[in-house]
Amino acid sequence: MKIFTATQIRSWDQFTISHEPISSVQLMERASTAVANWISEYCKAHRKVAVLCGNGNNGGDGFAVARMLYLKGFDVDVFVNDLKGKFSEDAAVNFxxxxxxxxxxVRTFKQIEHYTFDDKTIIIDALFGTGLSRPLADEYKELVEWINKKDHLKIAIDIPSGISSDGLFDGDFSALKADYTLSFQCWKRSFLHPETGKYTGKVFILDxxxxxxxxxxxxxxxxxADDSVVRSLFKPRNDFAHKGNYGKAIIAGGSYGKIGAVVLATKSALKTGAGLTFTLAPxxxxxIVQMSCPEAMFIEGGGRFIKNFDIDKGTTIGIGPGLGTHEETRKGLFTFLKDYKSPLILDADALNILSEDQKNLQLIPKKSIITPHPKEFERLFGKTENSFKRLELAREKAKEFSIYIVLKDHHTQVITPEGNVYYNLTxxxxxxxxxxxDxxxxILTSLLAQGYSEKDSSILGVWLHGKAADFAAEKxxxxxxxxxxxxxxxxxxxxDLNRKTERNL
Structure with a gap:
């Protein structure tokens, strides 16, 4: 699914209004109906609602939602800054x-401190939407900070008030901390970064x-990178295939005391479906490897650490888990990379070795996949002020070196050499x-060995990793x-993927 800026979203609204055709008030009614229906369906234990409405179209959504929830049987109170305030045209209609x-x-914000919030009260945030262009100030900042102290269910309409749709405001900012955000049509980038995403709670995208x-x-x-995107990338296994159809994957890593890392990477490569899996380790x-992973074949690369990276042609290699940074390992890695030109996966200590000198980055083969966490990224490419700027630097570096960067985070980002960004949702x-x-x-090495493109391996691999973690967390x-x-x-x-793919045929 595409992620648009606040400006593009406004244009999307206007395009829909002019081409459907539908009036702006009717479109607001449609959006508000989706919110009211969601609250009615998922908040059945709550019967009282306090709706905080601003003067713009987000406030207009709030007025419409308040009316609809009342008709569904909720006890509703609305709060505004001024009972005679100047509302946007569509908000005025719904007011x-x-x-x-x-x-x-309908009450003013000044009266909210004397309002009785019982245990079943829902606070609905309709103060500011995606059009907010500066941090909250004065009475709105005070109101949001006061509301954040209330131990009640909080639901934001479209976006929590106080955060920008597209990034970070300069300096400090205050924002309403929602339990749920009911947003319209597509994700907003601010939902997917740690500095701003912490305010959204659980996000639901309403069509x-x-x-x-x-x-x-x-x-x-x-x-x-949602489930529908991943289903379009996934290739169900051919019943008449043999192991030769699914590639050769080599996991290179491990050193004395860190063999567990290469075992984990080998096991996940096997479980992801590579036709043949090898472990290059000391x-x-x-x-340890032979007993832990009997399905994998062992290639000796040294005694207590890897010295030699002898790789047969026609294999796909992932280097880094538990590798260590011994001097002879460094020399062996540099020797290997000077001659190896096919795309590969670099992680962990392989990245730490490369980060010792910026000139080393030129050794990364074109179209390779690197998987740094924030600190590894900083060592490779430099420090940034926040995750938004880190991502923009990653886009620059992916283009410069013609590589794929899997930038690990709560919502891991896959950055392509063209500068496109795919946020993972699992x-x-x-x-x-x-x-x-590890x-x-x-997972990535296995998918690349099986013939998935570098881009598809990255998007699908990160999704698989996160989805398996979601299943593990449930259990x-x-x-x-x-x-x-x-x-x-x-x-x-x-x-699960196979079942859903079969249903879509």
């Missing part, structure tokens, strides 16, 4: 419609019927454990799930 509903009281033509013809660099890990905080990145390296909890639990869930993810 006037409230006057015809005798059961809804309000904006123009398909606009979406198809409007260009963007940003996309969300001799000290031979027994995964959870249970992956914040040592070994999780699993991803194995074991985010706190107790282990990287091995994530590997064990890959089979269930593939079963």
């Amino acid at each position: 006037k419609r409230l006057g015809g509903v005798s059961g809804i009281s 309000i019927g904006l123009s398909d033509q606009y979406e198809e013809t409007t260009e963007t660099y940003y996309f969300s 001799q000290c890990g031979y027994e 995964g959870n905080a249970g992956l914040a454990k040592g070994g999780s990145g 699993i991803l390296t194995g 074991h909890s985010k706190e107790s799930m282990l990287p091995t639990d994530v590997i064990d869930e890959l089979g269930n993810v593939f079963n």
Whole structure:
């Protein structure tokens, strides 16, 4: 799914209004109906609603939602800055419609401190939408900070008030911290970055019927890698295939005391479906690898650490898990990269070795996939002020070196050499454990070996990794799930993908 800027979203609205055709008030009614229906369906234990409305179109959504929820049986109160305030044209229409509903009281923000919030009250945020262009100030800032202290269910309409749709405001900012955000038609970039995403709670994207033509013809660099995108990439296994059809994957890594990392990567490569899987590791890990991964073949690369990266042609290699940064490992890696020209996967200590000198980055083969976490990225390319600027630097570097960057985060971003960005929507905080990145390296290496393109391997691989983690968290909890639990869930993810793919035929 494409992710549009606030300006593009306004144009999307206008395009829909002029081409459907539909009036702007009718489109607001459609959006508000979607919100009211969601609240009515999922908040049945709550019967009281306090709706905070601004003067713009987000406030207009709030007025319409208030009216609709009242008609659905909710006890509704509306709060505005000024009972005689100057509202936007469409908001004014819906504010006037409230006057015809005798059961809804309209109060000012100054009265909210004396309002009785019981345990079943929902606070609905309709203060500011995607058009907000500066941080909240004065009474709105005070109101939001006061509301944040209330221990009540909070639902934001379209976007939590106080955050920008497209990035970060300069300096400090205040924003309403929602439990749920009911947004319209597409994800907003601010939902997917840690500095602003922490305000959204759980996000639900509501389809309000904006123009398909606009979406198809409007260009963007940003996309969300949702389930429908992944299903379009996934290739179900051919019943008449043999192991030779699914490639040769080599996981290179491990050093004395860090053999577990290469075991995890090897296991995930096997579970992701590579036809043949090899582990290139030091001799000290031979027994561990052979006993842990009997399906994989062992290639000795040294004694206590890897010295030699002897790779047969026609194989796909992922380098880094547990590799270590021993001097002879560094020399061996540089020697290998000077002669190796095919795309590969580089992670962990392979990236740490490369980061020692910026000239080393020229050794990365074109179209390769690198998988840095934020600190590794900083060592490779330099420090940035925030995750938005880090992503823009990643876009520059992906273009400069013609590589794919898998920038690990809560919503991991896949950046292509063209500068396109795919935000992953799967995964959870249970992956914040040592070994999780090793699993991803194995998955990516396996997919690339099987013939998926570098782009598709990255998008599908990150999604698989996160989806398996979601399954593992359901079974074991985010706190107790282990990287091995994530590997064990890959089979269930593939079963789910195959079922959904079959239904779509």
